[in-house]
Amino acid sequence: MTTGNASELRRISVFDATLRDGEQAPGNAMSAQRKVALALAAEAYGADVVEAGFPGSSAEDAEATRLIAQNLTTARFATFNRASISDVRKSMLAGGAHPRHQVQICGTGSDLHLRHKRGITREESVAEVRDAIRLAVELGATDVSFGVEDASRGALDHIKALVSTAVECGAGTVILADTTGCATPHEYGTLCAAVRSWLPDEVILSTHCHDDMGLSLANALAGIEAGADQIQATLGGIGERAGNTPLEELAAVLAYKSEQYGATTDIRLERLYPAHELLAEAIALPPYRNKAVVGVNSFATEAGIHQDGMLKNPLNYEFLDPHRFGRERSLLVGRHSGRAVLRYLLTRIGVDDDDGRVDELYEELVANTPVGFCEDLEDLAKRLDDRFPAARADA
Template identity: 55%
Template sequence: MSNERKSDLRRISIFDSTLRDGEQAPGNAMLPEQKLEIAMAIEALGVDVIETGFPSSSPADFAATKLIAESVTTARIATLNRAVREDVRLALEAGGTDDHHLQIMATGSETHLRFKRGISQSEAQAEVIDAIKYGKSLGAKHITLGVEDASRGSDALLRPLIEESLAAGADAVAFADTTGCATPDEYGAQVARVKSWMGDAILSTHCHEDLGLSLANALAGIQAGADEVQATLAGIGERAGNTSLEELIAVLTYKGEQFGARTTARAEGLYDAFQILRRSIGLQVPRNKAIFGVNAFATQAGIHQAGMLRDPITYEYIEPHRFGRERSMLVGRHSGRSILRFLFEQLELPMNDSVIDDLYEEYIANRTNGECVSMSELRGIITDKLSAGVSA
């Protein structure tokens, strides 16, 4: 897509929650200094907002918020807070009042009102309005109403909560599918209705992965009018996780026109940021994860390799270099003879079908247990074999 056509698309703000929702999941705790390093790598991608944590929850989150707020230069920060005055005061003390999105949690479903909070709808709404007004009195420039479990809430609960919160001074709403229960049709329809109540205020998606639909739901939200997407590196977060930042950027990079949306966040640097995160929390990398997975840009299937050796576009839609990755062709028992012929050409060796058949039987066909070698290793094997007297 040309830059001119891209500029005609609606720009979507990206809100990164790696350091808050991502950290909340078991095993993901980070030190303030680690959060700062990750935040700076995320800022370098060009995201709009970086959520630093929950300042009232611990001295570490307070310190991290303060460190990051003092260090970022292009991104704004955000914090998550209960609808409690002391939470609001601590968050503003740590993160300041100007480039700080003060998120105030609201109870967004009858289920949570009854079983989690044990309070009435009017009581829940009153505490939120009080917290918003208190934040404004302390000088907060940006306040987001974070509606927890909104995807299971009724319009009769959500509409007055949202309209009264905006009237009290909030300028954004984060509409959360907290349990990951929504489908794209359901979530998109809810986002469209909520957006119609909001005037010019920002509407942000916050989707979870419990049904494997967090990215699909976020995209449905964009199509329904959402202005911002909350996401995390590698999709880390509560339970199954959140919308993956790298997958969101990939979709908007390659398919933005289809969704009528674009992002100015850059794909370059994503993998470096992921590596910092991975080292910080000891995150194991799955083989099959999009963009960041071990095998995301690797292949050993001979039928694929035969095409890719002619032109990578045959099986490679996403370009690895755009995401800081490299293409990898591995040789295993599913690889064919094409890879050997390719290496013979590279080594400027004369083709000999008998030698190629022998090498195939010895080094490819009989590999077991998923064992693979790289092309460079196989190149070395061929060279050693031939230099040891295998006639070509």
């Protein structure tokens, strides 16, 4: 694991796959206009590349790509393609020979997929990658990336043949997909280290990790340790099945643990939550309770022991600063709260916090609170403020 000061940190590029891999999961379909709004939000929070969609899949995705290409001003945009002449032509028609258009071509990385999905040989898969990349370059693409699908279950010699061919034909980025989320961090890191050793320094190595075993973020971080230069991620981790590397969690780790990983990003943390709210509205995504960074309870607590510690110093139980992420700290009073929060409230409104008064309020507002009911600290403060005007005047 690398360490170092800020001047030694590697800058990790962030590829936002929310609008393609994230959008293609059940229930996540978006209109072209919604995609443009989210693409602009991604550009605003600092995504280096925004995946516009898969133009070969539908007219709607082609239209979204055209609109995103017209509206983004600093971020690059990417189109997804199979190693298919037809896909590449449709992507180039939608995105154009634009200097910020990354044409992403996906090849078949595992024998399992070759045999049971594609019905082609290794040699045929290499040939179709060669043809697709050459066509993209002939049509004016200046930024071509090559993704190895199911790389985590692929044989190294086949992956090397695919990658070598892609780079020789003009690919400037190589993406290793843990398509089924089957890899452990050690396995995925080992794969990334092997591929990194084959690539010229100027070729970018990118990760694309799925969360089927809850390891997408851990695998992406293992990729960084093994030399990856870019991470593909989605807001809220949305994506196929259990989803993808959560972009906001990656940004949090590299903001707080940058020296540990020797790496950082340019993501603007405070803009992630508003963007996630925009996404949730676009796809009717229910609120998460326990999701890191964007969850309802990410910066909220009801437990008395925790509240006592946080009232003394939030650092006692809060590693991430909510304000860095555009969030607010929330103390909720309910069945699990204690007397400390009541003493704090009484003191704050200038009321004597003697034990008898605190015990009385504890029985009323905590011990006998209905199961599942919580009241925001500020709302309770107003109620108590209205309740004790005489006592406050006496004090």
